[in-house]
Amino acid sequence: MEETITKESKWKNEEEEEAKIQIYKYVFGFAEAAVIKCAIELKIANVIESHGRPTMTLSQLSTALNCSPPHLFRIMRFLTHRGIFREETTPENLIAYSQTPLSHMLINVAPLLLLENSPEIVASWHNLSAKLKNSYNNNENSDLVVPFEVAHGKDIWSYGARNPGFNRMFNEGLGCNARVITLPAILENCGDIFNGVESLVDVGGGNGTTLSVLVKAFPWMKGINFDLPNVVSTSEKYDGVEHVGGNMLDFVPKADAAFFMLKSLDQLVIEIVYITASGLLDADTLKSVK
Ligand SMILES: C[S@@+](CC[C@H](N)C(=O)[O-])C[C@H]1O[C@@H](n2cnc3c(N)ncnc32)[C@H](O)[C@@H]1O
Structure with missing residues (x-):
């Protein structure tokens, strides 16, 4: 009996000691995203990639980035421990770094990382509890609480219309997500849904990426990129794509088929691909993607 109590209290002590370590992960949980953002802003991966040799010494990297070696070393140590860059020692006994698949990916997904870790989007997450409060018993009003709106006093589209910097970052971030992650999966798994479609309108298509x-994948197809006027007016021009500005609740340009790809903050990823045979969109469809 006494032995059991001693064992239990030993486990309890071990768990408590472990908890003291684990809790620090949460106290400084923000640091991981902050250091990755720092690496993107300094363009560390781009500089190592374009160096022309597989490795770059700490001293070369410091010079190229105009950063103090001891400060840069600490950032690199944080990143290399997570598999972002590899640390090596040169035959001359110098610290050097090379790319890993993860650090290489930083280059491709930089716009998405910068968007999701921007002060505006992070502020939404800081208001998550507002969404949950009073949501017991499926309180309909709690569905109306949008963390972004609690943080910024307006919906994300109106905020984007008034803040050109955020508008550009948002559209580039989602364009990057589409190019690097979503579209390769769509093309690989269900590209044949576009067979026979000669004109396609992308409703809420962002910057047209x-x-x-x-x-490009279906060269017989003509694309109409339909989004809010402030979004399409600042979008890059692409061959085979016409930008049309407007409100989808007022009208949607005519085409053989319509394509919706939407994501929501509170359900990690929602993608809806909706193809109409006639090009006509009924009110229920529009309500469901509003
Ligand atoms: C979540 S984003 C999706 C962007 C893109 N389809 C993607 O998946 O990357 C939703 C898009 O809908 C656009 N949007 C929002 N309300 C709209 C409206 N009433 N009419 C047209 N576009 C709208 C936004 O500007 C934004 O580009």
Whole structure:
């Protein structure tokens, strides 16, 4: 009996000691995203990639980035422990770094990482509890609470219309997500849904990245990128893609088929691909993607 109590209290002590270590992960949980953002802003991966040799010494990297070696070393130590860059020692006994698949990916997904870790989007997450409060018993009003709106006092589209910097970062971030992650999966798994479609309107198509990729993959297809006027007016031009500005609740340009790709903050990823045979969109469809 006494032995059991001693064992239990030993486990309890071990768990408590472990908890003291684990809790620090949460106290400084923000640091991981902050250091990765720092690496992107300094363009560390781009500089190592374009160096022309597989490794770059700490001293070369410090000079190229105009950063103090001891400060940069600490950032690199944090990153290399997570598999972002590899640390090596040169035959001359110097510290050097090379790319890993993860650090290489930083280059491709930089716009998405910068968007999701921007002060505006992080502020939404800081208001997550507002969404949950009073949501017991399926309280309908709690569905109306949008963390972004609690943080910024307006919906994300109105905020984007008034803040050109955020508008550009948002559209580039989602364009990057479409190009690097979503579209390769769509093309690999269900590209045949576009067979026979000669004109496609992407409703809420952002800066047109999605259509620019689709018209390249299906060169017979003409793309109409439909989004809010402030979004399409600042979008890059692409061959085979016409930008049209407007409100989808007022009208949707005519085409053989319509394509919706939407994501929501509170359900990690939602993608809806909706193809109409006639090009006509009924009110229920529009309500469901509103
Ligand atoms: C979540 S984003 C999706 C962007 C893109 N389809 C993607 O998946 O990367 C939703 C898009 O819908 C656009 N949008 C929001 N309300 C709209 C409206 N009433 N009419 C047209 N576009 C709208 C936004 O500007 C934004 O580009």
